[in-house]
Amino acid sequence: MDGASSNYADVDDTIVAVCTARGVAPRGIVRLSGPDAFAITQAVFEAASPEALSRPLGFRRVDGDVVFDQHHRAPAQAYVFTEPHSYTRQDSVELHTVGAAPVLEMLVERCIRAGARPAHPGEFTARAYLSGALTLSAAEAVATTIHARTDAQLRSARKVMRGDLRDTIVAWQDALADLLSLVVADIDFAEEPIDFISTDELASKVADLHGRLGALIRSSESQSRIDAVPHVLLLGLPNAGKSTLLNALTGIDRAIASAVSGTTRDILTAPATLDGIEAILLDSAGVDDSPDVVLVHARQRAQEEAGRVDLVCITVDVSQPVDAEAIARLKQLADGPKMLIGTKFDLVGEDRDGRTSALRQAVDLPVCVVSAASGEGIDDLRRMMARELIAQATDAEHSAISLSTNQHVALTTANEALVRCLELTTTSDNLLDIAELVALELREALDSLALTTGQVSTDDLLGRIFSSFCIGK
Numbered sequence: 032m033d034g035a036s037s038n039y040a041d042v043d044d045t046i047v048a049v050c051t052a053r054g055v056a057p058r059g060i061v062r063l064s065g066p067d068a069f070a071i072t073q074a075v076f077e078a079a080s081p082e083a084l085s086r087p088l089g090f091r092r093v094d095g096d097v098v099f100d101q102h103h104r105a106p107a108q109a110y111v112f113t114e115p116h117s118y119t120r121q122d123s124v125e126l127h128t129v130g131a132a133p134v135l136e137m138l139v140e141r142c143i144r145a146g147a148r149p150a151h152p153g154e155f156t157a158r159a160y161l162s163g164a165l166t167l168s169a170a171e172a173v174a175t176t177i178h179a180r181t182d183a184q185l186r187s188a189r190k191v192m193r194g195d196l197r198d199t200i201v202a203w204q205d206a207l208a209d210l211l212s213l214v215v216a217d218i219d220f221a222e223e224p225i226d227f228i229s230t231d232e233l234a235s236k237v238a239d240l241h242g243r244l245g246a247l248i249r250s251s252e253s254q255s256r257i258d259a260v261p262h263v264l265l266l267g268l269p270n271a272g273k274s275t276l277l278n279a280l281t282g283i284d285r286a287i288a289s290a291v292s293g294t295t296r297d298i299l300t301a302p303a304t305l306d307g308i309e310a311i312l313l314d315s316a317g318v319d320d321s322p323d324v325v326l327v328h329a330r331q332r333a334q335e336e337a338g339r340v341d342l343v344c345i346t347v348d349v350s351q352p353v354d355a356e357a358i359a360r361l362k363q364l365a366d367g368p369k370m371l372i373g374t375k376f377d378l379v380g381e382d383r384d385g386r387t388s389a390l391r392q393a394v395d396l397p398v399c400v401v402s403a404a405s406g407e408g409i410d411d412l413r414r415m416m417a418r419e420l421i422a423q424a425t426d427a428e429h430s431a432i433s434l435s436t437n438q439h440v441a442l443t444t445a446n447e448a449l450v451r452c453l454e455l456t457t458t459s460d461n462l463l464d465i466a467e468l469v470a471l472e473l474r475e476a477l478d479s480l481a482l483t484t485g486q487v488s489t490d491d492l493l494g495r496i497f498s499s500f501c502i503g504k
């Protein structure tokens with residue numbers, strides 16, 4: 032954590048940032064939040080009718096110009112929100128103007144000269160959280176939304192925003208708090224002949240919660256697959272045309288390709304857009320039984336990657352007779368989703384259909400034949416890869432509840448405390464013997480759950496979460 036992020040809890044100054052994504056867009060937005068938001072706006076924005084900017088009640092849109100200096104101005108609208116009717120629940124202004132990056136940067140600079148401070152990444156959301164407008168789960172879901180690359184990610188981010196997860200966890204917190212109060216009552220009224228809860232009852236309730244928490248944690252573990260940009264590995268015998276294909280798919284000359292077997296000696300990566308999906312393509316060294324030391328090492332790297340990536344494309348030269356055994360060996364190197372690509376289709380003479388069906392018969396995988404030389408089949412291949420990746424992302428989404436790393440850690444910590452609590456219940460039938468320690472573990476579990484529902488906060492935690500945001504959010 033950098034030093035600056037510890038300032039997130041400091042909400043008394045006015046922050047400013049461009050809050051639209053970088054890049055070409057017709058409109059851009061500069062956002063201000065804090066006690067001086069209106070005063071700063073008045074210094075940089077000239078309203079068409081000046082009284083319009085006097086502190087409004089609630090929300091107002093004001094037309095006018097942003098003014099850079101005597102000679103430079105640009106048409107703009109100021110959307111003014113008075114506390115608490117804004118995202119951050121502070122006085123806030125959004126200045127909507129032309130989208131050019133230099134204009135927006137100049138406007139931010141003007142605001143800074145008028146008294147604003149540049150916002151840290153995620154500081155607007157941090158303020159929304161600190162004011163109670165957002166729970167920690169919802170704030171983290173904002174971060175996921177900002178970083179979302181696929182529809183699947185967006186949908187699971189929204190699930191958390193709606194608070195489904197929060198409701199579930201709050202219910203667990205209630206159950207834990209009930210248990211804790213019974214255990215504490217047992218301690219407080221040790222002299223009385225009343226048992227508020229028996230060890231067996233306690234054990235069965237804790238076991239039930241432990242089961243539910245465990246299920247949530249496991250289902251979230253596939254989430255990391257949704258979060259990452261998918262990786263696609265080209266795996267095949269030497270000279271199969273992998274590097275040439277990587278270049279064709281990415282549209283750049285990333286990899287050296289040559290007629291000499293064993294040209295590629297390490298894993299090469301290149302970004303590609305596959306039918307609207309961002310992916311990283313990996314080119315690997317041809318896998319055969321050559322004893323060359325470098326190639327042996329390169330082969331190991333290829334195999335390691337095959338176990339890690341989201342899709343393995345077994346690549347074979349279809350201009351040669353189909354070698355089902357070689358394909359089967361390559362298939363064994365990867366556990367996860369796979370497909371088969373036949374390359375150099377332009378070199379196949381008359382028997383195009385025969386070769387294609389021989390490939391299909393060789394292995395039970397989706398098959399695509401292409402020619403990097405002529406471009407034939409390359410678009411189909413992109414679509415097919417995208418389809419395989421989407422199918423997996425959707426599978427992962429169905430089984431996953433979106434948990435951020437912080438939530439995952441907090442839930443795991445809570446679950447560990449429950450396990451220790453269960454272990455304690457096996458050491459004595461008399462609850463009084465273990466009550467103090469049980470109470471300690473239940474408290475620990477409660478505190479950890481509270482971290483995910485937003486009732487407990489520390490600067491450190493805030494800094495960790497909010498500094499992963501973009502500036503302006």
Ligand SMILES: Nc1nc2c(ncn2[C@@H]2O[C@H](COP(=O)(O)OP(=O)(O)OP(=O)(O)O)[C@@H](O)[C@H]2O)c(=O)[nH]1
Binds near residue numbers: 318375
């Ligand atoms: N005609 C034709 N030749 C191709 C095609 N794709 C690749 N080649 C040729 O096949 C040879 C091997 O291509 P590479 O892309 O280097 O093969 P590789 O699988 O990366 O090989 P290694 O790195 O050695 O494992 C080169 O001479 C390419 O020009 C294709 O679609 N059509």
Ligand SMILES: [Mg+2]
Binds near residue numbers: 273274275286287288
């Ligand atoms: Mg190569």
